Amino acid sequence: MKIGIFGGTFNPIHLGHTALASYICNLGLVDEVWLMVSPQNPFKQDHQLLDEAVRLRLATLAVRDFPRLRASDFEFHLPRPSYTYVTLQELSRAYPDDAFSLIIGADNWDAFPKWRNADDILAHYPIIVYPRETSPNPSPLTPNPKTPPTNCQLPIVNCQFLNSAPLYPISSTAIRTAIAAGDDVSPWLDPAVLDEIRRLRLYAQ
Ligand code: ATP
Numbered sequence: 001m002k003i004g005i006f007g008g009t010f011n012p013i014h015l016g017h018t019a020l021a022s023y024i025c026n027l028g029l030v031d032e033v034w035l036m037v038s039p040q041n042p043f044k045q046d047h048q049l050l051d052e053a054v055r056l057r058l059a060t061l062a063v064r065d066f067p068r069l070r071a072s073d074f075e076f077h078l079p080r081p082s083y084t085y086v087t088l089q090e091l092s093r094a095y096p097d098d099a100f101s102l103i104i105g106a107d108n109w110d111a112f113p114k115w116r117n118a119d120d121i122l123a124h125y126p127i128i129v130y131p132r133e134t135s136p137n138p139s140p141l142t143p144n145p146k147t148p149p150t151n152c153q154l155p156i157v158n159c160q161f162l163n164s165a166p167l168y169p170i171s172s173t174a175i176r177t178a179i180a181a182g183d184d185v186s187p188w189l190d191p192a193v194l195d196e197i198r199r200l201r202l203y204a205q
Helices: 015-026 052-062 084-094 106-114 118-124 172-180 191-199
Strands: 002-008 032-037 069-072 099-105 127-130 159-162
Touching: 002 015, 002 084, 015 032, 015 069, 015 127, 032 052, 052 069, 052 191, 084 099, 084 118, 099 106, 106 118, 106 127
Parallel strands: 002 032, 002 099, 032 069, 099 127, 127 159
Antiparallel strands: none
16 A cells, blocks of 8 residues: 655644545545654653643544544654654565655655755655645646745655645644633534543643
């Protein structure tokens, strides 16, 4: 199978994440998308970052009705901090019959040359770059390999740049802030995720 790796802290996972992941599956670029939940970085104390097991649980709830999406704890079992090139290498080792690609936002693509072993990732894994802002008149929803969003010096042969993608105007940060303020976040979260956040009183002040 072709599997797209979509990494994030997912603190918490929201509808923007699942919409984008299923959009990429539906484009036919990959058979499945694995939402790779980042573990805690022992060198970076972030008090807002929920325990990784809880973030994984929320992600698992969010994908339960998407047969082609999977919440993955694969990085929990790797050395920390987790580096994407290590994750991809270990995935290829653990699943030799599958082909992995990396899904990143245009914002991350701008910083990509600074990622550890970026050249190595580019040499071995296709990259799917999605826009972080929706164009006002999206052209047909097809990948366009010729329009990198930035002036990157790295070879882009193995990259696909999506013209358009369903981008919810929301972030996990905004959701955490809204929950702490007692605001309604139901438009942005899967109902089961919201129930679990309420049940465990997550992100509340
Ligand atoms: P935070 O606000 O805590 O930084 P986030 O909402 O950006 O979180 P991440 O966990 O960093 O979520 O998400 C993983 C990836 O999902 C990011 O690389 C980001 O590009 C992408 N992403 C985040 N929000 C959206 C959105 N609304 N639509 C599409 N993609 C998104």
